[in-house]
Every structure is written in structure tokens, then in C-alpha cells.
Amino acid sequence: MPKPTTFGQFLRESREAKVATDRTFSLRKVADRVGIEPSYLSKIERDEQPPPGEGVIRLLAQDLSEDPDVLLALAGKVSSDLLAIIRTRPRLFADLIRQLKNMPDHAVLRLVREVRDGSW
Amino acid sequence: MPKPTTFGQFLRESREAKVATDRTFSLRKVADRVGIEPSYLSKIERDEQPPPGEGVIRLLAQDLSEDPDVLLALAGKVSSDLLAIIRTRPRLFADLIRQLKNMPDHAVLRLVREVRDGSW
DNA sequence: CACGGTGTGTAGTAGTTACTACACACTTTG
């Protein structure tokens, strides 16, 4: 277990890295842009509150230029568009994902590329 | 849109098919085995109530010999073990799944087999 | 005709999710 980073920690670190060179990344400014209460964001960043909903997470990801899927994962969630895809063919995707569970990254990555390039 | 079957419809049909030849598949008996109130199951089968939680869905699937992933999908959910797998490598799985979104069944299936057989 | 078994109607609820509103104290800036 190398990095058990929490959602809050990740957010705070990402934001503080940016606020160092860009004052528009104060907690309040970000909260305002994203449309939530500053106190709410404060508690989230300190992991005092559970992560927000998917919509807010997406807005935060965009504002902080982070990957939405990574942020969602840290929040213990999975993007709703992925869920929708899986639900259209549950058996197929369930089988595939369970089989890839223990495959090394590079193997899965190769699969992704093969599919993308249509070289199969 | 050929079959917009609902979770409740599916359950009821599956159960009624079985009760025809096996009296132990009455609504009450199933509810008892699964550990929920008969009235609750009744409402679920008539789609008067939203589908139950994952745990109950799994028990129903087992009792009715149905595929849990299919039942979960009909309930608008995705198995929590799949979610856990995806969350360990969000970018990887997100990419893969989004790319497979529009692939035909047989193509995805081939992928599943290739991975399973380790023939790659 | 009582009695076990059938499905269903009504009412209620504890717990979780996803937040808001406002006040406060401190710090920097003009």
C-alpha cells in the first residue's frame, strides 16, 4: 500500500499547487466557479465530509484540470456513462472486466490500443 | 427498441414460470427465503417500488436461477465488485469500456475469449 | 365451513446523500 491518498487530500494538493502561482485558485474562488459553498469545499478537502456528487466532481475536475475518472475513483464512484455502457450488455462486460482484474497494466493497455487501432 | 422489460416484469415472469411446476415459488415463499416482506416483493414485481438493493437482488437471482449481473442491470445498477475493479485503474478501464461501447457483441466476445485463453 | 396459503393496500421509518446558509476569526492589500 504505497499511496492511500484520499479524495480530499488529492483535491487540496491539486488546488494548492495551482494557487501558488495563480490566485484564482483560492478555495473560495474555486467553490464559486463550481457553484458550491466554500465551507462545503473546505470540509471536503479535509475529508470531514464525504465527496460530493458526480456532477460537482466533474466540475472540480475540469476547474483543476484533473482526470474526472480518477477523481471519481478516489470518491469511490464510477462515471455514470460507463455504468450505462455496462448495463446495456451486462454479461459481456462483467465477464471481460472480471477477467482483466488481475492482468497487468501493460496487458490491458495493449488491449485498449488494439481495439482503438482496429488492428485485430 | 424491442424489449424494454422492467426489473419487476422480469422477476414476475421468472417466478411465475417456476411456480407453475413448483409450488415453492409462490411470492410469499420466495420472499421468505430471501428474507424480505412479501408485500415488498409484490410491489417490486409490479414496479410500484424501485428495485431493492444489491444484496437482495443477488439473493433473488440465486433463488430464481437468474444471472445476477442481468438482474442488477435491469435494476439500473452494476455489481459492486465490478465497480471496485474499475476503481483500481480508472483511466485504463474507462478508456477500454468507452471504446467498446459501439463494438458488436461478437467482437467483444472474441476479446473476452482471447483474454481468457491467454492466446495473445 | 374453517383454515392455510395466496397476493396486495396502507402507513411508516431509519439511514444516507448531497448539499445550503450564515457567522466567525484571521490575514493580506490599498
Place this chain on the structure above:
DNA sequence: CAAAGTGTGTAGTAACTACTACACACCGTG
């Protein structure tokens, strides 16, 4: 030194999730 901006503490809540408890009416069987 006032004003603007900073993060945080306290309190509250509307909507949803996932159910339970119980009563009722019906229906076939012994």
C-alpha cells in the same frame, strides 16, 4: 487601518434509498 479576501465551525435540511409491520380480501382444500 479599513476593506477585501482567506479558510473554517455550526446548524440544518430536502430528497432519496431500502426497507418493515400489519391488515385485508380472496381462494381452494380437508
